[in-house]
Amino acid sequence: MKEIMAIVRMKKTGATKKALVAAGVAGFTAIRVLGRGKLITDPRELEACREKLLAMGLDDFSDAGDTEKLVTSFLDGSRFFPRRLFTILAHDDDVPRIIEAITRANQTEYRIGDGTIFVLPVQDAVRVRTRESGEAAIW
Amino acid sequence: MLLIRAIVRPEKKDDVLAELSGAGFNAATMVDVVGRGKQKGIKIGGMVYDEIPKILILMVIPDGDKEKVTEIILKTARTGTDGTFGDGKIFVSPVEEAYTISRNSKGL
Numbered sequence: 001m002k003e004i005m006a007i008v009r010m011k012k013t014g015a016t017k018k019a020l021v022a023a024g025v026a027g028f029t030a031i032r033v034l035g036r037g038k039l040i041t042d043p044r045e046l047e048a049c050r051e052k053l054l055a056m057g058l059d060d061f062s063d064a065g066d067t068e069k070l071v072t073s074f075l076d077g078s079r080f081f082p083r084r085l086f087t088i089l090a091h092d093d094d095v096p097r098i099i100e101a102i103t104r105a106n107q108t109e110y111r112i113g114d115g116t117i118f119v120l121p122v123q124d125a126v127r128v129r130t131r132e133s134g135e136a137a138i139w
Numbered sequence: 140m141l142l143i144r145a146i147v148r149p150e151k152k153d154d155v156l157a158e159l160s161g162a163g164f165n166a167a168t169m170v171d172v173v174g175r176g177k178q179k180g181i182k183i184g185g186m187v188y189d190e191i192p193k194i195l196i197l198m199v200i201p202d203g204d205k206e207k208v209t210e211i212i213l214k215t216a217r218t219g220t221d222g223t224f225g226d227g228k229i230f231v232s233p234v235e236e237a238y239t240i241s242r243n244s245k246g247l
Contacts, residue, residue, distance in 0.1 A: 037166045
C-alpha cells in the first residue's frame with residue numbers, strides 16, 4: 001500500500017483528475033497549497049523563462065520597471081506559488097502506472113514548476129463504512 | 140528521503156522558511172491548517188478555542204539532512220528562550236520515491 005503525493009499546477013487539476021480516472025484510479029483527496037521548488041541555477045534556462053514572462057507582462061497599462069521586479073521575484077526562488085496537492089492511496093503494483101499518468105498530464109513546455117510526485121509507504125487503511133482494512137480498503 | 144511535516148505558528152512561518160532557504164533547503168510546500176495540541180486548545184474564560192490556526196510546512200529532504208533541517212526549524216520556530224505551548228511539532232516520515240514532472244526524472 002502506497003500514498004502518492006502529487007503537487008501540480010492549479011490549472012492542471014482537471015487534466016490530472018481526468019488522467020487519474022483514465023488510469024483506473026477514482027479516489028483521491030485534493031487541497032490547495034502554496035509551494036516553491038528547488039532553485040534553477042542554469043542561467044540559460046532562467047534567461048529564456050525571463051524573456052517569456054517579460055513579453056507576457058508588457059502592455060499599455062503596466063509599468064516596465066514593475067514588471068521587471070515582479071518577474072525577478074518569480075525567478076529568484078523566494079516566492080510561493082499556488083498549487084494543488086493530490087493525495088492518492090494505491091496498491092503497490094499500480095504506482096508506476098499512476099505516476100506515468102500524472103506526469104503525462106502535467107508536463108508543460110515551461111520545463112520549470114510542473115510539480116513533483118512523492119511516494120510514501122502506508123501501514124494500514126480502514127474503510128469507515130464496512131470496517132474493511134488493509135488492501136481491501138483502497139478500492 | 141524523508142518527508143518533514145512541521146506545524147509552526149503563522150507568525151514564525153517567514154522566519155523558518157527564510158532560514159531554511161538560506162541553508163540550501165529552498166523547496167517547500169505550505170498549507171494553512173487549524174489544530175489543537177495536548178493542552179486541549181486555549182481556554183479563555185468559559186470559551187475553549189481548540190481550532191488554533193497554524194501553518195503546516197511540508198518538505199522532502201535527503202536522509203542525511205534530517206538533523207540539519209529539524210535543528211533549523213526547532214531554533215527558528217520557538218518563541219521566547221525556553222519555548223512556549225503552541226510552538227508546534229515536527230513529524231518525519233519515510234519517502235520511497237520522488238519524481239520531478241518538468242524533467243520527467245526520478246529523484247529530488
